Amino acid sequence: MLDVIAGTAKPLMPGMIGAALAACIGRRHGKLHMTLSFCVGFAFSSYSVGPVLYYFQLPADVYAGGVGFILGFFGMSLCSRLLHLAYDVDLKGFIEKRLK
Numbered sequence: 001m002l003d004v005i006a007g008t009a010k011p012l013m014p015g016m017i018g019a020a021l022a023a024c025i026g027r028r029h030g031k032l033h034m035t036l037s038f039c040v041g042f043a044f045s046s047y048s049v050g051p052v053l054y055y056f057q058l059p060a061d062v063y064a065g066g067v068g069f070i071l072g073f074f075g076m077s078l079c080s081r082l083l084h085l086a087y088d089v090d091l092k093g094f095i096e097k098r099l100k
Contacts, residue, residue: 015045
């Protein structure tokens with residue numbers, strides 16, 4: 001059973017490391033922001049490695065780790081920026097201004 005768990009977790013580790021590295025490099029935020037961004041980066045990496053490898057016709061045994069790392073890093077950074085945008089936008093003020 002441990003072989004099955006280790007075999008499943010091995011391709012996911014580079015994405016997790018990429019998301020964690022992006023969390024360390026980025027600006028300091030609250031724990032919820034960092035946890036949410038990390039989870040989104042990790043999920044983005046784990047779900048998109050297969051389609052990216054297929055699209056670019058890369059052999060999975062050679063490039064899965066590197067592609068997973070890059071996608072984890074990118075997914076974490078993208079989520080962090082989207083959260084910043086959501087915090088900065090004053091939606092209520094924007095709607096009230098447009099209705100006047």
